[in-house]
Amino acid sequence: MAAKKLSLKDKYRLLTRDLSWEPTYRDKKEIFPLEDFEGIKITDWDKWEDPFRLTMDAYWKYQAEKEKKLYAIFDAFAQNNGHLNISDARYLNAIKVFLTGISPLEYSAAQGFMQTGRQFSGQGARIACQMQAIDELRHAQTQIHAMSHFNKYFDGFNEFMHQHQRVWYLSVPKSFFDDARTAGPFEFMVAISFSFEYVLTNLLFVPFMSGAAYNGDMATVTFGFSAQSDEARHMTLGIEVIKFLLEQHEDNVPIVQKWIDKWFWRGVRMLGIVGWMMDYLLPKKVMSWKEAWEVYYEEAGGALFKDLARYGIRPPKYVEVAELEKEHISHQFAFTLYQYTHAAALHITAPTEEEMNWLSEKYPNTFDKYYRPRWEYLREQEAKGERFYNGGLPQLCQTCQIPMVFTDMNDPTQINYRDTHYDGERFHFCSDGCKDIFNDEPEKYIHAWMPAHQIFMGNCGGADLPSVVENYYNIRMGIDNMDYHGSPDEARWKEWKGLRSVEDKLKEAV
Amino acid sequence: MATVAITPDYMGDYQDGVENFHGNQVVYFGWDHHLLFCSPHAFPLPPDMPFAAVMSDVLPGVWGVHPDFPKINWETATWMLNGKPFRPDPAKSLIDNGIDHKSAIRLQTPELTGIAGTGS
Numbered sequence: 001m002a003a004k005k006l007s008l009k010d011k012y013r014l015l016t017r018d019l020s021w022e023p024t025y026r027d028k029k030e031i032f033p034l035e036d037f038e039g040i041k042i043t044d045w046d047k048w049e050d051p052f053r054l055t056m057d058a059y060w061k062y063q064a065e066k067e068k069k070l071y072a073i074f075d076a077f078a079q080n081n082g083h084l085n086i087s088d089a090r091y092l093n094a095i096k097v098f099l100t101g102i103s104p105l106e107y108s109a110a111q112g113f114m115q116t117g118r119q120f121s122g123q124g125a126r127i128a129c130q131m132q133a134i135d136e137l138r139h140a141q142t143q144i145h146a147m148s149h150f151n152k153y154f155d156g157f158n159e160f161m162h163q164h165q166r167v168w169y170l171s172v173p174k175s176f177f178d179d180a181r182t183a184g185p186f187e188f189m190v191a192i193s194f195s196f197e198y199v200l201t202n203l204l205f206v207p208f209m210s211g212a213a214y215n216g217d218m219a220t221v222t223f224g225f226s227a228q229s230d231e232a233r234h235m236t237l238g239i240e241v242i243k244f245l246l247e248q249h250e251d252n253v254p255i256v257q258k259w260i261d262k263w264f265w266r267g268v269r270m271l272g273i274v275g276w277m278m279d280y281l282l283p284k285k286v287m288s289w290k291e292a293w294e295v296y297y298e299e300a301g302g303a304l305f306k307d308l309a310r311y312g313i314r315p316p317k318y319v320e321v322a323e324l325e326k327e328h329i330s331h332q333f334a335f336t337l338y339q340y341t342h343a344a345a346l347h348i349t350a351p352t353e354e355e356m357n358w359l360s361e362k363y364p365n366t367f368d369k370y371y372r373p374r375w376e377y378l379r380e381q382e383a384k385g386e387r388f389y390n391g392g393l394p395q396l397c398q399t400c401q402i403p404m405v406f407t408d409m410n411d412p413t414q415i416n417y418r419d420t421h422y423d424g425e426r427f428h429f430c431s432d433g434c435k436d437i438f439n440d441e442p443e444k445y446i447h448a449w450m451p452a453h454q455i456f457m458g459n460c461g462g463a464d465l466p467s468v469v470e471n472y473y474n475i476r477m478g479i480d481n482m483d484y485h486g487s488p489d490e491a492r493w494k495e496w497k498g499l500r501s502v503e504d505k506l507k508e509a510v
Numbered sequence: 511m512a513t514v515a516i517t518p519d520y521m522g523d524y525q526d527g528v529e530n531f532h533g534n535q536v537v538y539f540g541w542d543h544h545l546l547f548c549s550p551h552a553f554p555l556p557p558d559m560p561f562a563a564v565m566s567d568v569l570p571g572v573w574g575v576h577p578d579f580p581k582i583n584w585e586t587a588t589w590m591l592n593g594k595p596f597r598p599d600p601a602k603s604l605i606d607n608g609i610d611h612k613s614a615i616r617l618q619t620p621e622l623t624g625i626a627g628t629g630s
Contacts, residue, residue: 033516037514037515037516332548374628374630376626377630388546392553392572395538395549395550395614413628413629414629415540417614419593419614425611425612426610427612441513444520444522446522446524446525446526447523452552453531456536457530
């Protein structure tokens with residue numbers, strides 16, 4: 001007898017809700033030991049609405065079709081020497097930042113959703129976490145594959161995972177995810193699914209992918225399209241999580257609000273990297289960080305928090321500071337990476353005259369007044385053969401681990417200093433937002449692995465910066481690092497594009 | 511507030527105790543309104559180093575490239591130590607000046623306005 005074909009409804013129930021069972025000989029609390037300690041109260045897991053409305057077999061089918069198309073384009077990109085069609089080899093700094101800073105977070109997210117999903121006694125949430133974990137793993141893999149083509153022709157790509165674990169500025173994204181993954185399961189969901197995926201992800205994804213499109217990088221842009229439907233699902237999970245938690249019990253509201261405040265601020269600090277990428281690393285620019293912030297946060301986020309007001313949720317704390325900082329942070333990050341490019345697997349260079357004119361136009365209140373004269377000075381120094389590299393190590397914020405580069409919005413040329421005491425020790429912060437996060441859970445953040453301090457302790461391959469860079473970061477001096485001008489990446493690009501100057505050719509002829 | 515944790519009385523290992531710095535202590539130095547340097551600097555320094563050596567040996571190595579640096583009048587320059595006005599005694603050691611582990615010191619030279627007068 002042929003097996004009876006299941007109705008869609010039955011199949012959905014069997015493949016989602018029927019995979020769980022009520023334990024009979026062990027206590028449920030033993031099986032899900034992390035479900036209570038954060039103080040979140042779940043009265044009825046059956047109220048969870050599946051955000052994805054997918055069964056595993058349908059999920060595999062959709063994903064397999066996308067993979068097929070994506071890898072066909074990667075092959076075509078490689079066969080057609082796609083790296084020669086990018087706008088300029090300087091563009092690859094953006095891709096190096098993505099590969100070292102963001103792709104490892106996709107992997108971390110995969111691990112995080114696997115760990116977290118295991119902890120929920122509600123099977124709907126478990127299935128959603130499982131699917132998102134697989135998505136994240138796919139994103140890590142496809143990003144690495146998309147960018148691996150450039151590794152054959154340019155420097156600075158080959159040690160991305162090693163560098164993510166060790167390099168000072170990569171401790172910023174790494175510590176962000178480590179913080180989320182060492183929190184409880186509900187905080188992880190509010191941190192990653194809601195605050196990051198739902199509220200802020202468009203500020204990360206859209207700029208990088210449209211940046212790739214504008215700059216001729218078809219591999220990365222195709223990855224972006226292929227990930228778009230996954231990202232849309234992740235956003236749906238984010239909004240379901242927040243509504244579910246808020247509807248389950250009123251006692252959840254202040255806990256969720258605290259997490260929104262914390263993860264909004266941690267996200268804002270980390271996204272400064274994206275602002276810098278948009279305003280400085282793309283030879284062909286898409287939009288400014290300020291514009292992106294206005295479209296993707298102020299408009300979209302404004303509407304979201306109006307919607308959440310009925311649950312008693314208010315917009316994140318310090319959002320007004322973030323709104324003022326939108327005219328400054330990309331420049332502050334750009335100067336930081338410019339002067340420390342000897343300690344990064346990047347070739348950061350000063351903006352051209354044309355780029356500075358674009359920045360003046362996009363930042364009419366701040367660029368000419370505060371930042372342009374500094375770039376002009378740095379360009380003059382470079383022209384004199386005295387390209388400026390910072391000779392010391394930076395003081396870092398204990399929470400976000402970014403060098404203390406942020407300034408007082410009432411006095412934008414003065415660095416913010418904040419400190420607090422805990423257990424007889426002093427701790428320093430870049431902002432009130434980061435100080436509040438520390439003060440709320442100091443026992444967690446005293447544990448932070450601060451790159452500058454670890455170098456002083458002798459834990460990073462040597463006492464001076466060149467030893468740290470070579471021995472501990474695996475950055476090859478003069479190959480992977482230092483200014484773009486004079487780098488092997490630039491030399492190869494010019495050779496391939498026939499851009500060698502008459503002067504260079506004469507030198508070779510002699 | 512205490513950290514919300516599954517382990518009762520959770521306490522992370524404090525990474526940055528002074529005992530981990532081989533006899534040095536970490537001291538941070540920032541120069542107000544001189545943003546050519548993106549952030550204040552961190553230095554591992556012996557607690558018994560005289561403050562005069564900071565001015566003659568430590569700061570010039572990092573800040574000396576700034577065109578304002580040679581113009582600093584050390585007699586009139588003012589200082590902040592951990593957020594409070596501070597008058598260092600150059601002959602005394604860091605620790606005798608009250609500069610302990612992870613102290614943050616700010617140099618203030620209001621007459622020097624940075625590159626092109628922009629606080630850079």
